[in-house]
Amino acid sequence: MELSEYVQKGFQMLADPGCFDPNAFTLLLRAAFQSLLDAQADEAVLDHPDLKHIDPVVLKHCHAAAATCILEAGKQRADKSTLSTYLEDCKFDRERIELFCTEYQNNKNSLEILLGSIGRSLPHITDVSWRLEYQIKTNQLHKMYRPAYLVTLNVENTDSGSHPEISFSCSMEQLQDLVGKLKDASKSLERATQL
Amino acid sequence: MLLDLSEEHKEHLAFLPRVDNAVVAEFGRIAVEFLRRGANPKIYEGAARKLSVSSDTVQRGVEGLTYLLTESSKLMISELDFQDSVFVLGFSEELNRLLLQLYLDNRKEIRTILSELAPDLPSYHSLEWRLDVQLASRSLRQQIKPAVTIKLHLNQNGDHTTQVLQTDPATLLHLVRQLEQALEEMKTSHCRRVVRNIK
Numbered sequence: 001m002e003l004s005e006y007v008q009k010g011f012q013m014l015a016d017p018g019c020f021d022p023n024a025f026t027l028l029l030r031a032a033f034q035s036l037l038d039a040q041a042d043e044a045v046l047d048h049p050d051l052k053h054i055d056p057v058v059l060k061h062c063h064a065a066a067a068t069c070i071l072e073a074g075k076q077r078a079d080k081s082t083l084s085t086y087l088e089d090c091k092f093d094r095e096r097i098e099l100f101c102t103e104y105q106n107n108k109n110s111l112e113i114l115l116g117s118i119g120r121s122l123p124h125i126t127d128v129s130w131r132l133e134y135q136i137k138t139n140q141l142h143k144m145y146r147p148a149y150l151v152t153l154n155v156e157n158t159d160s161g162s163h164p165e166i167s168f169s170c171s172m173e174q175l176q177d178l179v180g181k182l183k184d185a186s187k188s189l190e191r192a193t194q195l
Numbered sequence: 196m197l198l199d200l201s202e203e204h205k206e207h208l209a210f211l212p213r214v215d216n217a218v219v220a221e222f223g224r225i226a227v228e229f230l231r232r233g234a235n236p237k238i239y240e241g242a243a244r245k246l247s248v249s250s251d252t253v254q255r256g257v258e259g260l261t262y263l264l265t266e267s268s269k270l271m272i273s274e275l276d277f278q279d280s281v282f283v284l285g286f287s288e289e290l291n292r293l294l295l296q297l298y299l300d301n302r303k304e305i306r307t308i309l310s311e312l313a314p315d316l317p318s319y320h321s322l323e324w325r326l327d328v329q330l331a332s333r334s335l336r337q338q339i340k341p342a343v344t345i346k347l348h349l350n351q352n353g354d355h356t357t358q359v360l361q362t363d364p365a366t367l368l369h370l371v372r373q374l375e376q377a378l379e380e381m382k383t384s385h386c387r388r389v390v391r392n393i394k
Binding site: 074075076077112115116118119121122123124125126127128129130132134136138140141142143144145147149150151153155166167168169170172174175176177178179181182183184185186188189192193 | 269270271306309310312316317318319321322323324326332333334335336337338340341343344345347349358359360361362363364366367368369370371373374375377378380381386389390393394
């Protein structure tokens with residue numbers, strides 16, 4: 001793992017028991033994970049009484065360094081040994097390395113879910129609703145007597161967060177065509193996962 | 196159910212007995228073409244010259260015929276009703292038979308064209324799909340994230356649009372299940388009863 005000088009400097013301070021006693025270290029570490037993973041977290045995450053004695057600039061620097069390291073490790077899917085090696089190079093003692101790795105392991109899944117959800121993708125279908133109607137007449141055409149379906153796809157746009165809907169009408173034959181093709185896709189998917 | 200023909204309409208149609216039945220048949224063809232593709236003034240001028248009448252007369256005759264055919268097709272009136280409706284125009288029996296034949300021959304197509312005039316929602320045309328697996332992104336490496344990419348082709352008012360969408364395997368199965376249920380609905384006794392009784 002390669003991280004910037006800023007991060008390394010922050011970690012040097014974090015490794016120093018003179019700067020951060022064991023309790024403060026644990027609190028800062030947890031605060032870093034919380035800022036990243038807890039949607040409701042805000043600046044108050046560093047407002048713990050046991051961190052008050054530390055210079056706020058140092059606190060912020062180390063918090064940012066820890067968060068950056070966590071994200072990079074998550075992105076690279078770093079294993080315990082990679083992380084340990086990096087922390088050793090930053091002069092962390094055994095105990096602090098263990099603590100960091102344990103916290104990381106505990107939060108690994110949430111971290112990966114978070115990172116995996118960032119990014120551009122095509123509009124994503126989340127649900128479908130349908131309506132079956134029997135058409136009797138319009139002002140242009142009387143005595144129609146045919147069934148028709150109205151299908152609405154609920155779609156989520158990852159970047160704009162908007163939820164547009166795609167609606168379309170179709171006859172029974174067209175719906176059969178649509179369902180047939182979707183079934184082909186899902187059968188292909190099943191076969192692919194069995195390989 | 197009889198057609199209600201206005202005086203103006205009857206006037207326009209009064210042109211028809213003055214020409215050959217072959218010409219009336221030709222007008223019928225022009226009328227259906229008019230519905231398919233819109234009016235073509237050049238055709239009216241050509242016919243007007245050949246028949247030594249004004250272009251306006253020809254146009255009104257064709258439009259009168261068009262209206263007769265579309266109203267009859269819209270209401271889906273029976274043969275008998277059509278004949279009775281046309282009877283009031285006082286045409287020859289041969290002309291009446293010709294008009295009836297025009298109606299019966301073109302009714303299905305005219306109804307198809309009229310159905311396209313209804314309030315229009317995009318309608319389904321076709322669908323293409325593709326299986327993808329996302330392996331990595333800028334924010335996360337070493338992924339295995341299967342997805343189905345779908346290109347949905349829709350028609351609206353003659354325009355063809357496409358939407359590219361994506362979904363995950365679980366949602367795909369959910370979509371298939373939901374839409375199969377929709378298809379099954381038509382086979383239930385409730386729906387069958389409605390279809391049988393509303394005619």
